[in-house]
Amino acid sequence: MARRRGVMSEALKYELAKELGVADIVAREGWGGVSSRDCGNLVRLAIEKAEKMLMEDNARKNFR
Numbered sequence: 599m600a601r602r603r604g605v606m607s608e609a610l611k612y613e614l615a616k617e618l619g620v621a622d623i624v625a626r627e628g629w630g631g632v633s634s635r636d637c638g639n640l641v642r643l644a645i646e647k648a649e650k651m652l653m654e655d656n657a658r659k660n661f662r
Contacts (some may be wrong), residue, residue: 606644614640614647 611629615621620636625638632640 605615611640614643642658 612621612624615624615632618636618639622641623631623636652659
């Protein structure tokens with residue numbers, strides 16, 4: 599079975615991990631060492647950032 603390609607880039611995942619304070623766990627143990635709760639928090643933060651970017655983009659388009 600082929601592995602599904604992720605939506606988020608590795609760079610974005612590491613940036614989010616740094617923000618949440620779990621980058622050291624990722625560096626030591628890989629993504630498998632991150633708790634389910636922290637993974638959920640990473641997803642929540644990614645969604646918040648994406649929504650913010652969309653709102654800013656829409657505001658710029660409406661301003662023109």
